[in-house]
Each structure stands twice: as structure tokens, then as C-alpha cells.
Amino acid sequence: MSGYDIAKAFESSLQFFWHAQNSHIYLELKKLEKKGYICGKTVIQSDRPNKKIFSITETGKKEFMSWLAKGAGEESTHFKSSFLMKVFFGGNMTPIQSTDMLRKFKTDCEAYLKKMGKTPESIEKYGYDMEPYQTIYWQFTVDFGYGFIKHCIEWAELCIKKLESINGQDLKED
Amino acid sequence: MSGYDIAKAFESSLQFFWHAQNSHIYLELKKLEKKGYICGKTVIQSDRPNKKIFSITETGKKEFMSWLAKGAGEESTHFKSSFLMKVFFGGNMTPIQSTDMLRKFKTDCEAYLKKMGKTPESIEKYGYDMEPYQTIYWQFTVDFGYGFIKHCIEWAELCIKKLESINGQDLKED
């Protein structure tokens, strides 16, 4: 794949649990090439700008497999969220502010859920020539994303309800 | 609070959505002091090492409030997980490897859930002199963590079941 292809792949399928700027992708490709994990070949194109296609080397494959073999670290259970940090300090906002923040979070989640509806197509696109036992893992990550976002929406609804019941009718919309 | 106190607070209550090394905390305190957001005073102690207690300044409060007022960004819906990246590439492992990885994830989550059982005490400890409308937000973040981890466990169980049904009895434990 070229750097551009990788950026596209990130957008269409990996975006639930990883994202990357193209600038970062190109820097990383350079590093990986320097380490001998990948190897790039320039492809001259007449109708489009030239591109550099990278392939994994034998050393790279070994490194990749040993990374996989390490399995899940403890870091898999903890994640970082500046949004939850703001929720934590919700007592320092006005009740209107904090409720609005949670409402915005909820609608953002709903929009995200809608966007996710398109992933089955990506899985088909990239996985058309693969064995089903390969793509089942892709589906796992999608399932995780779905469940996570649904949990976010339900949680936000409960929080909003609690805040409304404490702070009275003045918080309600309409 | 001193840097040490902050590190303790991270461990006992904020750990669901943020964590920090003490080295990082001290660096950050220095930066914040330089910016004029906080102000530190050395407290001389005879029985223990001296410590530096930091307090927020008026400028710091303003900055904090404007940060809160910005509300939730879109980044609140996407998170980064090297674990899910490994799941994504599960097709490159042996079925035994990938199933074991998911089992480890599940037990890690269960251990985490157990550890979380102690948070009500932390909320009481830090919130004993606060109004209940302040601590409700702390509870919100705890609820989020609980729900999230439960979702992780259920998801992992489903994945393991699917892998077992595809790959047959040879994956089962015992």
C-alpha cells in the first residue's frame, strides 16, 4: 500500500479504535523503512502523481508476529477521555452547561452510529478475496464499536434524566 | 494539593479515564506555574520530607472555566486501542492465540471491575464536605466505567463463543 492508501483504509474501517493524520503516516513509513520492516518502491504514473508502494519485509513480518504474540496488555482496560474529565468537573459548570454538554455528546454518538452503518460495505470491499475466518475479526472490532457507542448513548440519557430531576423543569428543552 | 497528592487522587478515583506518572505530574505542575495558572508554596515538615502545595490562581480559574465551557469535542466518541488493533489482525494469529488473547482481556476486565468496587469509598473520602450536586458528576464517570467494562466482558464472551463454534472443540479450555 501507499501512504495515501493507508490513510483511506484508516478512514473507512479502522477509525473506531485508531486514527492517523497523513503527515504521521508518512513519517511512520519512513521510520519503518529505516528499521527494515518495510520496503518502498516508486511507481511512475502518467495520469496521476507518482506513488510509493510499500511492502512488508521478512524482518517486518517477524516483528509483526511477535507484536501479535504479546497479546493484550493491561492497558486494554483503561482509556483516556478529556470528555469524562469534563463530566467529572461538571459541578463547576452551571447545570444548563453540563446538561447541554451531555446532550451534545449524545447527539455526537448518534451521528457516529449512523456513520458506522456503512462499515459492512468496507469489510466486503477489503475482504472480498479473503477467507471468512480472517474477516470475522474485523467484524469483532465493529461489534465492539457498536456496543460501545450504544452504551454511551444510554449512559448519557440516564445522566440527563438525573440532572433534570435534580435541577427541575428549567433544564428541559423546548 | 502537592504533586504526590495528585498522583494519589489519580490512582483512587480518576483512573477510569485518565492516568498519569508522577514524573509527568511534576513536569506539568512546573509548566502550569510558569503560565501563572497555579502557585506553589513549600511547606516545611519535620517528620516527613518537605512538600510543595499548589493552589489555583485567578488566571488559572478563568482558564479552567473556559476549558469547561468549550464542552465536548468530537474526539469524545473516538478512542485509541492497541488491543482492538490486535483483534483486527486476529486472522494472522492461530485461533488458539486469538482466543487466549480474548480470554485474557476478559479476565483483566473482571479484575478491573472488582477493583472498581472500592470507588464509592473514594467518593465519600474526597466528597465528604461537598454538596451532593458536586459529587453526582463523579458518580456519572464511575457509572460510565462500570457500564463500559461490563460491555467489554459481554463482547469478549460472544467473540470467544463464535471462535469456539468455528474452530471446534480444540479451542475449549480444560
Place this chain on the structure above:
DNA sequence: AGGCTCATGTAACCGGTTACATGATTAT
């Protein structure tokens, strides 16, 4: 004697973002 809690920090490094910079081809 050994380990825990209290307490603070530095240096080197890595992972990642933001802003900047370029430029060809194709579709409307």
C-alpha cells in the same frame, strides 16, 4: 535488615498533532 510510605525531580526519547507546502488530473 528489608520493605513501605512520603516526597520531588531530571534527561532522553517516542508518539502524535498542527500548520505549512506543493502540485497534477478530473469532474461539475
Place this chain on the structure above:
DNA sequence: ATAATCATGTAACCGGTTACATGAGCCT
């Protein structure tokens, strides 16, 4: 014209980690 897609990169910076370094007092 102008916007989108294709295509690649650099420089400055920030956020955060790892490893290192120190040292007193308390408990067993």
C-alpha cells in the same frame, strides 16, 4: 472557474513515557 481526488512530504511543537536519581522516616 473551482472543487475534489490523487499524492507526498517538512518543521515545530506538545503530550506523555521510561528510566534514572535521591532521600528521610516508619513498621515488621
